[in-house]
Amino acid sequence: MNETTVWQVKTIAQRAQEALPDSVWLSAGYIALGLVGAGAFVALLGMVLIYAERKIAAHFQCRMGPMRVGWHGILQSIADTLKLLLKEDIVPENADKLLHLIAPFLCLLGALLTIAVLPMSPTLQVADVNIGVLYISAVSGLGVLGLLVAGWSSNNKWSLIGAMRAGAQIVSYELSATLALLVVVLLSGTLQLSKIVESQAQGWWIWRAHGVGIVSFIIFLIASVAEINRTPFDIAEGESELTAGFHTEYSGMRFAFFFLAEFINMFIVSAVCSTLFLGGWMPFHIGNLAGFNGIMDLIPPGLWFAGKTSFIIFLIMWFRWTFPRLRVDQLMKLEWKLLLPIGFVNLFAAAVIVLYNLYFFPK
Amino acid sequence: MTIAIRTLEDLTRPSATPDSPLATQEYFVNMGPQHPSTHGVLKLLLKLDGETVREVIPVLGYVHRGMEKVGEHLGYRQFVHMSDRMDYLSALMNNWAVSRAVETAMKIETNERIETIRTIMAELQRIQSHQLWWGVFGMDLGAFTPFLYGFRDREHVTDILEKTTGARLTMNYIQPGGLMFDLHPDFQKEVKEFIAYFRPKLKEYETLFSENVIVHKRVKGVGVLDAKTAISIGTTGPVLRASGVDYDLRKREPYGMYSKVKFEVALGTTGDTWDRYQVRIEEMKQSLSIIEQLIDNIPEGKTMLMKPGAKIKPPEGISYSHMETARGVLGIMLVSDGKDHRPYRIHLRTPNYNNIWSITHTAPGWRIADLVAILSSLDIVVPDMDR
Numbered sequence: 001m002n003e004t005t006v007w008q009v010k011t012i013a014q015r016a017q018e019a020l021p022d023s024v025w026l027s028a029g030y031i032a033l034g035l036v037g038a039g040a041f042v043a044l045l046g047m048v049l050i051y052a053e054r055k056i057a058a059h060f061q062c063r064m065g066p067m068r069v070g071w072h073g074i075l076q077s078i079a080d081t082l083k084l085l086l087k088e089d090i091v092p093e094n095a096d097k098l099l100h101l102i103a104p105f106l107c108l109l110g111a112l113l114t115i116a117v118l119p120m121s122p123t124l125q126v127a128d129v130n131i132g133v134l135y136i137s138a139v140s141g142l143g144v145l146g147l148l149v150a151g152w153s154s155n156n157k158w159s160l161i162g163a164m165r166a167g168a169q170i171v172s173y174e175l176s177a178t179l180a181l182l183v184v185v186l187l188s189g190t191l192q193l194s195k196i197v198e199s200q201a202q203g204w205w206i207w208r209a210h211g212v213g214i215v216s217f218i219i220f221l222i223a224s225v226a227e228i229n230r231t232p233f234d235i236a237e238g239e240s241e242l243t244a245g246f247h248t249e250y251s252g253m254r255f256a257f258f259f260l261a262e263f264i265n266m267f268i269v270s271a272v273c274s275t276l277f278l279g280g281w282m283p284f285h286i287g288n289l290a291g292f293n294g295i296m297d298l299i300p301p302g303l304w305f306a307g308k309t310s311f312i313i314f315l316i317m318w319f320r321w322t323f324p325r326l327r328v329d330q331l332m333k334l335e336w337k338l339l340l341p342i343g344f345v346n347l348f349a350a351a352v353i354v355l356y357n358l359y360f361f362p363k
Numbered sequence: 364m365t366i367a368i369r370t371l372e373d374l375t376r377p378s379a380t381p382d383s384p385l386a387t388q389e390y391f392v393n394m395g396p397q398h399p400s401t402h403g404v405l406k407l408l409l410k411l412d413g414e415t416v417r418e419v420i421p422v423l424g425y426v427h428r429g430m431e432k433v434g435e436h437l438g439y440r441q442f443v444h445m446s447d448r449m450d451y452l453s454a455l456m457n458n459w460a461v462s463r464a465v466e467t468a469m470k471i472e473t474n475e476r477i478e479t480i481r482t483i484m485a486e487l488q489r490i491q492s493h494q495l496w497w498g499v500f501g502m503d504l505g506a507f508t509p510f511l512y513g514f515r516d517r518e519h520v521t522d523i524l525e526k527t528t529g530a531r532l533t534m535n536y537i538q539p540g541g542l543m544f545d546l547h548p549d550f551q552k553e554v555k556e557f558i559a560y561f562r563p564k565l566k567e568y569e570t571l572f573s574e575n576v577i578v579h580k581r582v583k584g585v586g587v588l589d590a591k592t593a594i595s596i597g598t599t600g601p602v603l604r605a606s607g608v609d610y611d612l613r614k615r616e617p618y619g620m621y622s623k624v625k626f627e628v629a630l631g632t633t634g635d636t637w638d639r640y641q642v643r644i645e646e647m648k649q650s651l652s653i654i655e656q657l658i659d660n661i662p663e664g665k666t667m668l669m670k671p672g673a674k675i676k677p678p679e680g681i682s683y684s685h686m687e688t689a690r691g692v693l694g695i696m697l698v699s700d701g702k703d704h705r706p707y708r709i710h711l712r713t714p715n716y717n718n719i720w721s722i723t724h725t726a727p728g729w730r731i732a733d734l735v736a737i738l739s740s741l742d743i744v745v746p747d748m749d750r
Binding site for chain 1: 390392398399400414501502503504505506507508511512515571572575577578580581730731732733735
């Protein structure tokens with residue numbers, strides 16, 4: 001086995017810590033960079049993903065998509081953001097005004113907090129907490145609170161039905177998603193995201209573990225598509241049934257925050273998926289092919305991460321523009337009667353594999 | 364025999380003993396008149412128990428324009444223009460129904476050229492109407508892409524019709540005594556091109572939508588309308604045929620050229636949403652074959668048998684014509700007093716008005732999502748219902 005490149009993980013939080021003895025200002029600068037960077041990243045990402053979604057949808061449907069604003073409609077998202085900013089902020093008369101205001105931010109908060117721990121490249125990670133996986137599954141559950149509050153505060157029956165659907169759905173699918181994540185935790189023996197990425201230097205977990213990896217990858221993909229409320233599991237929004245579900249009574253910027261949260265969540269699940277199953281920023285290596293591996297190493301890790309994440313985002317968009325929506329009881333059946341039992345069996349199988357060291361390329 | 368008449372007040376009263384195992388409270392929701400899946404301005408008053416539909420009460424009349432009364436003040440030829448605005452997705456068939464009623468009253472015999480062109484037009488329109496329905500059905504189940512696929516293919520038919528009739532929606536092409544214009548010279552060529560184009564697209568519809576397991580789960584066995592109920596409500600068209608009743612006026616009382624062409628009546632077995640879906644898909648195939656049989660055999664002849672300005676004044680009496688539009692049987696009764704150029708009375712029997720009531724039997728017990736699917740499978744056009 002050739003010596004693989006040694007990856008030095010250095011997060012922004014670490015840099016801030018190291019800079020502290022020399023200069024408080026440099027340290028503060030790093031913290032500010034982390035905060036502002038994450039915020040700016042979210043805003044920019046939202047626009048890019050909305051543009052991508054519209055273009056991809058258009059091409060699936062034999063049409064052009066946005067074409068008027070800028071070259072191939074590239075400035076369309078900016079125009080839309082401006083429109084949403086300038087729109088009247090309508091609050092229903094009998095709504096719970098405070099909760100109605102808080103809900104979109106709760107939704108976005110869950111998404112923003114997760115961004116902080118995503119390892120985008122060895123040098124691009126805001127904080128590398130040692131309980132990364134646990135943190136992600138805990139924080140991403142916060143979003144559902146936003147949906148529930150939104151549905152409740154709108155004082156609209158459609159909103160309430162949407163919120164109840166969202167609550168039941170997200171809480172259920174969280175289980176499967178977490179079970180699938182646990183498989184990787186078992187295999188890599190750590191909860192820290194950067195260590196999980198490093199553990200995949202010899203091969204990605206999706207195929208390193210005798211089928212267990214791919215099963216949990218599929219479970220995670222299905223469960224996380226359900227968790228972020230996208231077709232075929234978009235029953236919380238359910239446009240043709242509930243007009244717009246939990247955000248029926250939202251317009252203007254408040255609606256934009258829900259919209260943004262949806263897209264950021266899509267990015268997050270894709271990023272988590274690629275980090276845990278597809279090696280994150282780790283380049284693609286084949287065994288001892290030193291030449292091939294060398295070429296792969298030339299591609300910067302940030303690009304690897306972006307490529308893998310984009311692939312899964314594309315997959316999720318592909319689902320949306322192909323499948324119809326499941327019914328609410330069928331959705332629950334799928335989770336409790338199919339995904340959850342498979343998830344448990346899979347976790348057990350993973351435990352056996354780890355116990356007897358059966359996975360490929362053992363260290 | 365006593366008939367239990369339930370008033371709106373009865374229907375909107377919560378049940379004394381809720382049939383839910385949980386201690387839940389029933390509630391009412393107005394679905395529509397502004398709702399993405401009520402296809403315009405239909406209002407359904409829903410009694411819900413959680414997600415389960417307990418009662419559906421259709422509330423009609425939001426686009427009631429008094430067509431029958433307005434018709435009494437218009438000439439017969441003018442009423443053809445009104446008929447476009449009833450079921451706007453089968454405008455040509457509506458025109459034809461009115462024209463036939465007038466022709467029966469005036470005892471005008473049309474020639475074969477007129478009848479052949481009318482039949483081809485009607486079948487093109489049937490395909491066009493079903494294409495739009497297919498797209499909307501997909502969208503109501505939550506898949507957006509079928510909508511645009513349906514519209515993409517519908518565009519081809521619309522273009523063909525536009526070239527001849529000059530309009531894309533309200534065509535008023537078929538007139539009492541003949542046709543508004545002769546066919547466009549490209550008509551035959553373009554229709555043949557369309558048939559060659561659309562046959563493979565129907566396969567695409569199946570791979571995209573009909574073969575999807577989620578679709579099967581969502582529509583199979585959902586909203587079963589048994590034959591007896593279907594007949595007692597007076598449903599017609601694909602909704603009735605999906606319940607297994609072989610009733611198609613094109614076969615029963617052939618008009619136009621339907622007696623000269625070979626086609627099969629698509630029938631369902633159980634009357635669930637899936638059958639209604641399959642019947643319409645099969646009807647598109649049958650319509651294609653009908654057009655194929657006729658397109659090369661359009662005889663020569665005049666396309667208008669009346670003078671353009673001639674006043675239509677039928678003798679005293681009642682004339683009735685009915686025909687199979689894309690949604691069911693459209694019946695038109697004209698009463699003439701023999702003195703006026705305007706009908707004394709018009710009565711319209713529109714297919715959707717009867718079809719919509721089937722939802723009060725099929726939807727209770729299913730979820731909101733199923734209600735949307737069942738409603739969509741009825742292929743309603745609200746202006747036709749309210750006229």
